[in-house]
Amino acid sequence: MSFWTAVVIIVIVGAIASVLKARYNAQHGITEDMMGNQTLNVREDRNEAAEAAQAEVAELKERIKVLERIATDANSADAQERARISAEIESLRTPDQTPASPTPANKEDLSE
Structure with a gap:
């Protein structure tokens, strides 16, 4: 390899770098002034995306709280009592399946 080939390769590597x-720097919003000082420019679309992500995280945290409450409340004594009362109320709402007049077997029992 000659000297000039090495110089050309070094220049190409420097240009690619x-x-x-x-x-x-362009992807991350970093700009450079004439003195070589770099500054970070925050883009508005990134702020909006961050706010949307924070809102989604807050919503998910609220959903997790509700799920945790459901999981723990169903096992408490108070929740079991509410479920028992609710089932009892529902059983009273449904009409009884007993017939109004006694069956023939019941008539025999009644006549004796």
Whole structure:
């Protein structure tokens, strides 16, 4: 490999590195002034996305609280008592399946 081939390869590697660095900085909102100082510019669309993500996390936390309450309340004595009372009320709401007049077997029992 000659000296000039090595120089060309070094220049190409440097150019590729600077392009990749500029691409990375552009993707992350980093700008550079004339003095070489880098500053981070926060984009509005990223702020909106962060706010939406925070709102979704808050909603999911609320859902988890409800699920935890459901899981723990069903096993408490108070919840079991409410379930028993609710079942009793429902059984009273449904009409009884007993006939109004006694069956023939019942008539024999009654006549004796």
